[in-house]
Amino acid sequence: MIETPPATLRLRVDTGALGHNWRALDRLSGSASAGAAIKSNCYGLGIEKCLPVLRDAGCKAFYVAHWSEVAGAANHVPAEQIAVLHGPITDTEARYALETGAVPVINTLEQARRWNEAGGGRCHLMIDSGINRLGISLHEVGDPAIAALEVDVIMSHLACADEDSAMNARQLARFRKVLPLITHRAESLANSAGIALGSDYHFDLTRPGLALYGGVPRSELAGTIRQVAFPEVSVIQRRSIEAGETVGYSATWTAKQRTEIAVASLGYADGFLRAWHDGEPHLLRGETRLPIIGKISMDMIVLDCSAMPDLREGDWLSVPYWLPNAAQRSGLSQYELLTILGRRFDG
Incomplete structure (x- = not known):
């Protein structure tokens, strides 16, 4: 067998810093538990390397974007701990969720109907509180398809958490208004930056992503987050x-x-x-x-x-590659700096 020469690029992932960052964000989440966004191959740093560290640090809730990301994550954690943010767009995806146990995040009335017709069961529900991406609109909350769901976590996503914007309080108020209208077990609003906004935003579960991998989206996290x-x-x-x-x-x-x-x-x-x-x-x-x-x-x-x-x-x-400084020098966001790292790096 011919031996492949070593790569001329390598990416060192400080797993100790990664574990530290999750534990720090979990503490900052107060009475809430911190999950972990592991989409896009753990923000480009490698799911095989990062997910076991997050799991062993104590994380029990993981978030991917695509259904194609479930299998890799399920090599390390039970599928029922993995939520798919894009939801069941097709009947095939709904069946896949039922067969694997991965949890769909319902984003539309059509997804709700598809999930119910496939057999339903535990799911999460995304509320659009103002970012106008994925999520059901506020006027759709009372639809029978939503009432029929078995909602585990009701969630929303902040548009301006990394800024001192009045939008944060508006989204918080809209989210709170919806909560009594839908039967659910737990509530989640804050991403990495949202954790730094304080306890009003923490609810039961936070969903950090960038800060796990060394990003500092708000100054309140400076000195806490380590480079990964x-x-x-x-x-x-x-x-x-x-x-x-x-x-x-x-x-x-x-x-x-x-x-x-x-x-x-x-x-x-x-x-x-x-x-x-x-x-x-x-x-x-x-x-x-x-x-x-x-x-x-x-x-x-x-x-x-x-x-x-x-x-x-x-x-x-x-x-x-200290992300806050690299973002200033390059003009790229900290998110981009992580996720655009190419495939030729040897871990």
């Missing part, structure tokens, strides 16, 4: 260029003097987008900053390594 994702990249070439020579597509960078450069195996196909070219982008070797020069390519970036004469091909460099 640490991308690293290998140097694949070192060379010298002379004054007047240019680097990269469109020749946007010109050497003012003889310059030592390094080519690193990282590009926009790996989620390192050209947006990073703003705000003095760099990679790190230890504490030394290596500036990025020229345009970011699909598979490569070029660095000025003049300050590091001992840098060699095969050496590893760190990508600064």
